[in-house]
Amino acid sequence: MLAIDTSTAHCTVAFGERRAGVVAPTGHAEHLAELIREVVPDMAAIERIVVGVGPGPYTGLRVGVVTAATMSLALGIPAAGVCSLDGLGRRLGDGVVVTDARRREVFAAQYEDGRRVTGPDVLPPAVVADRWPGVRVVGPAVQRYPELGEFAQLEAADLLDVPADLPVHPWYLREPDATPAP
Known part of the structure; x- marks a missing residue:
């Protein structure tokens, strides 16, 4: 199972025992594909995808959710969402x-x-x-x-053990910071 989480500045992925991540307040789109290539030796080995659906910032969540949904379609495998906080909560x-x-x-x-x-x-x-x-x-x-309290990073690896039963849709909890120009 491939796990992806882009809900914070720490863009992170996990596949089995392999993990990769990068701290980047912006630019998850530039890093995510490379991180996935780093941990997945053969795309055909992925049987399922779980993705942290938030809550989190609009753009960061979108990158992870769209990547998971696209890979699910392209590879013909299931994808499911999980609250990004639940892995650390567990x-x-x-x-x-x-x-x-x-x-x-x-x-x-x-x-x-x-x-x-x-x-x-x-x-x-x-x-x-x-x-x-x-x-x-x-x-x-x-x-x-x-x-x-105490600092702890969210890790996609923590999502591997959480029941993934949410749809693959971003969970924003509020409107985006950006607004359309008048």
């Missing part, structure tokens, strides 16, 4: 996973025994601290908001 066990939602907000979801019980929601960091006092908070958003 690894965390109990606590809250946060990623940067920009606009001084985070995407946050709470986990118990590795299963999502609330969220994801778009929240200011102060609300996360108030809503879950004393609860372990981890995720890439901690790099920007260190008062929240």
Whole structure:
């Protein structure tokens, strides 16, 4: 199974035990194909694709979702989506996973025994601290908001063990930052 996640600045892929990733706040489209070639020795070996569908920034999510859908069609194999926070949530066990939602907000979801019980929601960091006092908070958003907890990167490899039952459509949770010109 090939796993792809482009929901954060860390563009990452996994295929079996092989993993690759690059931290790039923009430009996932330029990196993703090369990362896939790096971890997949033979495209015919891919039997299924899982893709992190977000929440995350518009363009980054689009790159991963479109790549997964295109490969699924071209290779004639199934693809499914998974909440991008769920892989780290499963690894965390109990606590809250946060990623940067920009606009001084985070995407946050709470986990118990590795299963999502609330969220994801778009929240200011102060609300996360108030809503879950004393609860372990981890995720890439901690790099920007260190008062929240511990830094941890989302990894496509974590998605390999999460039930993938969402459609392959981006899960934005809010409108894009860009707006059409009048």
